[in-house]
Amino acid sequence: MTDALKIGIAGLGTVGSALFRAITTRHNMLADICGREIVITAVSARSRNRDRGFSLDGVNWYDDPVAMAREADIDVFVELMGGEGDPALAAATAALAAGRHVVTANKAMLARHGVELAKLAESNGVLLNFEAAVAGGIPVIKAMRESLTGNSVQRIYGILNGTCNYILTRMQRDNLGFAECLAEAQRLGYAEADPAFDIEGNDTAHKLSILTSLAFGTQIAADEVYVEGITNISIDDIHAADELGYRIKLLGVALKTGTGIEQRVHPTMVPKGSMIAQVEGVTNAVTIEADILGELMLSGPGAGGDATASAVLGDVADIAKSRPGHQHAPALGRPAAKLEPYQRAQIQSHEGGYFISLKVDDRAGVFASIATKMADNGISLESIVQRARPGGAADGPQTVILVTHATTESKVRSAVGAIKGEGYLSGEPQVIRIERTREG
Template identity: 50%
Template structure:
């Protein structure tokens, strides 16, 4: 029997992930060939620095300075896009690959969050694959799990820890008692956070991933603009201590949920029960939880970033292409994706944690309670550690279920009280 022709791959971007893909393909070459029935070989690459040691011999491959030109190479079957960014060279490279009949594997969540529906349509019109397992949660098979493993379910909700940098920072704050800025500086020294950490700590990275997960989970067009995004800059060690006292952990979560008003998409800090799968996921690990009508809850936990885990996801997509497996990009043909009907954050209904810094004097708590009462917000619990008459003290309250819009109105009233010295700090409680 004649051996199948090798799958010829071009890699755009040879940074951490690109180098990991090269090493995995070389180290596991025999295993991969046994599993897909053909060799997977890298025949072209595009990177800025040709002299850098990537840990593997690249003397025989074709080098391109422009990744979008590499994508037109007639001797390629697949282009692996690892450049990053929602536009520019990454987008041009993917579009050129489709225009010239090449499949695409990408780890680029920003590109998919902003242009996923259009790129899916471009791929499917040509009978090509747009694969992106590595774009969400690194080595965790979140996309395949939702799109293929849970294909027989209507998904009610998907939520999870989608950014390892934030999870590491929040874990370190809890275990060491240090404040956000100090732990962030250490995370940058260790390489867990970028020199400019804004995309991570302000929730943008997680929001990109959530937008993609929403498209897969609910069969809708990816709509990044509909994601409500908050980061973790305002979380203090005091909040983490109070969370522990109340039986919670603080996590930056991405949540996509089907509601009567539409699909809500939100990224923000949450308090979750300590004993929940999300509450138990510490450090740089990611976790994705899907809730389907027949399967109920499925939990996936693993490393969400790094050379090895992300390369593992890229190569899994390459194996599917080598085997000739084809699945619609977002689970249903791109032309049949429904328009996303967004449920705004102010319709969210749930419980809330609020921390206040107030002057310890008679009548303050009554004023706070009146502000809540006037907006039909019911207080569940109230915590104050000790007394310091005439001085500033922290007080914490939690509420029963209430609508976000009412909670925000109550916070505005509370923040306007003379005895409240700082803007109220609010964290949503999710009882998963």
């Protein structure tokens, strides 16, 4: 049997600990599958004395992960510390420069520095694997980097954050408000104490930027993603969507147009009958639209120690199966030097149209004014509905729901701005895109 593959793990939190247990308890099975043993020879973490439920006897401890990456007797450096900067970046850079393979679950680091790290890996003839960085245990990176070779991807979209999907699912299913569902997510460990990165859409944006690079052969451009979170989604929006035949999901969407690439993260209405509308709770899902294959949807656990550790272990096993002289696949699907500069697409009509909710004073001429402002901006309306007041109240603002045909964001914002200037609105308008999806 070939010499053992020696790995070092930096970060022994939830994922790192799950990975350690998986490798040590499945030692013989992994050796049979990979044709060589996988052995943990070094670790680095914040606390050496913390009880993690397993022994570190016989494993070299490093207080400094960068020193471990540079000096330890390892073949693979597994980075599970997180964060877009140091020490994660410094350690990954040191490992690649030293000719060691790197496996990481760090989407923030890849979104900011993925192209540079890919170039370093290629120049040193080693692998940079990151299946766990996007959609947890779903093998979407491998599918795009390997299985879809030769396909031209037109669009990729999906639910990439379990926290947001859990909150929106609970709001819809149990008729609860956003704040109550967020608190429940925090209690169950699905949301951080400070959930802003998730609920404001930034986590999804990082993941989407990586998928965009793989899909379209462009440099990673995390700063070019249009981002809206779910903090403004109300139970009234959930009800209105339901009545119109939709579910609200936070989607990351990237598509290729004749003028460039469009990347966006925002709450989205999807038809109840679509496959992605059925994805509930903390589950993630990614749909890829390609010219040869057609549509492929992958769904599964998007987060959690075991799901993420499973993806990391798969990356480690791929390295264990490779042999000296084997040609490694480029980290981002094609050589980093051949990635095209990112070109942002020009504004175009959104095919699915828009949902617009307005709270208006109950007085004559309001409907006519709204319709006029829409027409003045070249917006065609599919429907305009006045909803009954909550609880059958006799007075107070009424809710008017508009559903548009295909139109541009700029036209919608211009029309809404004009309506706001008329003085009959109460509160801020709600604007949500309706996405064209595959029916289930």
